[in-house]
Amino acid sequence: MSQHDLITDLHARHPDITHALPGEDMYARSLDLWNGGVTTRPAVIARPRSTDQVSSLVRLAREHGTPLAVRGGGHDWLGRSLAADGLTIDLADLRDVRIEGTEAIVGGGALARDLVAESSPRGLLAATGTAGSVGLAGLSLAGGYGPLLGTAGLACDNILGAEVVLADGTVTSTQEDPELLWALRGGGGNFGVVTSMRIALHRDSGIVGGTVLFPGSQASTVLDGCAELIARADRGLTLLAELTHVPDVGPCVLVVAVWSGEPGGAGPALDEVRGLGTPLVEDMKPTTQQDLLAGFDQQVPHGMHWCMRARTVRALTPEVIQALLTAAEDRPGPGAGIGMRQFHGAATDVPADATAFGRREQHVALEISAGWTDGEDPEPYVEWAEQVRSVLEPLALPGGYPNFLAPQFTDQVAASYGDHAERLRRAKARFDPDGVFTATPLPS
Structure with missing residues (x-):
């Protein structure tokens, strides 16, 4: 069937579902992704207001054989939240957050800042990433490294349950199928549309932290010090x-440093961070998670063009640090950078087979980000990102963080899930046998 038939059917059968076509304001708003280089254009974008409406849209797309995508926060760097010439389900109207004791029920379109806006004033913390503008479901389903990881674990570790619309339009719950919960906790949005999640929250005994900026001339010393702190x-x-x-x-x-442990330990720990070098700017203080995310959001560029690569290393060894410093010296422009994310503490306490997330021992995830603006030549940036990925290969563990991986690196993708690759293949074949949903890459 044609795009025209799809749109005609949507008008006729679901007039209650808000939708937009190219040239309309709502359509343009949904196209506004974090990666401004994404050029994918759906035939139609729909904004459901209920799980039943999501189910109807999934069924409609399947009937018409049209590509289907789900947009949460719009931060997937490859733009997989838009369906080329197909139907995109924008969950922007499913952002409700309800706190129940030390748990939260959050809509599938909720942003991290939506959850924290409700939990923070109640003295509760949520496992999120550093940016409040990121979709909570997309972040959490693929893992979710963040500044509270040492005490709260990965975001996916805090998913207690979910309501999911499967590829045939069936509405189910992870309460009915524990294997679906296992797959969602690290396997990404590859199994259905998550319309709501139940999230564990943590008592806030007082967090202290923020950012410290050191000059590039001190990079070697600062990274050596970071390696020592991470090792401890x-x-x-x-x-x-x-x-x-x-x-x-x-x-x-x-350097982003956050203390979320016992209150008495914040001062000595953060003094060590300040002492990594001579800071240009330092902003670490007692804060709330809401203010912490708001501060980070000011530093997150929106609308640049992005290419990303990933590696994971066991530690910031001298060889790894030297490779990173050399790569930084060779970057093609100011938008190229390399991030280092610590994995430790509570995230390592989770049994290896409890979730689909692939690596539970201490490590450092490396985010190789190449960002350029309109008018710049993208080729040097893409070449640089790939060169850094290649140089780090002999120093790295197999795999990488799926949120930063491109699907063409099949060996790296398969290794990212460790011993879980075959179990994930079976889950994909069971819950989405026709491959309707495409999110973070899965083992082929």
């Missing part, structure tokens, strides 16, 4: 670092 792995302190470029300053090392 106090679960109360979670570190993220990035070799980056700051306008009017030049090459820098940005």
Whole structure:
């Protein structure tokens, strides 16, 4: 059937479902993704207001044999939240958050900041990433490294249950099928449309943290110090670092440090972070998670063009650090950078087979990000990202963080899930045998 038939059917059979066509304002808003380089254009974008409406849209797409995609926060760097010439389901109207004791029920379109806006004033913490503008479901389903990882674990570890619309339009719950919950906790949005999730929250005994910016000339010393702090792995302190470029300053090392452990340990731990070098700027203080995410959001560029690659290393060894420093020196422009995300503490306490997430021992996930603006030649950026990925290969563990992986790296994708690859294949074949949903890459 044609796109015209799909749109005609949507008008006739579901006039209650808000939808938009190219040229309309709502359509343009849904196209506004974090990666401004995505050029995919759906035939129609629909914004359901209920799980039943999501189910109707999935059934309609299947009847017409049209490509189907699901848009949450719009942060997937490959733009898989838009369906080329097909139907995109934008969950922007499913953002409700309800707190029940130390749990939250969140809609499939909720952003991280939506959850934290409700939990933070109640003295509760949620496992999120660093950016509040990211879709909570997309982040959580694929893993979800974040600044509270040492005490709260990965975002996926905190998914207690979910309501899911399967590829045939059936509405189910992970309460009815524990294997679906296992697959969702690290296997990404590859098994259906998650219309709501039940999330575990954590008591806030007072978090302290923020950012410290060091000049690029101190990068070697700062990363050596980060490696030492990570090796000691106090679960109360979670570190993220990035070799980056700051306008009017030049090459820098940005360190994000958050203490979420016992209150008395914050001072000594963060003093060690300050002492990694001579900071250009330092903003670490007692804060709320809501304010913490708001501060991070100010530093997240929106609308640039992006190419990303991933590696995982056991530790920031001298060889790894040297490779990172050399790569930073060779970057083609200010939008190219390398992020380092610590995995430790509570995230390592989860049994290896409890979730689909593939690696539970201490490690550092490397995010190789190449970002350029309109008018810049993308080729040097893409070549740089791939070169860094290749140089790091002999120093890295197999696989990488799926949220940053491109699907063409099949060997790396398969290794990312460790011993879970075959179980994930079976889950995909069971819940989505026709491959309707495409999110983070799965083993082929």
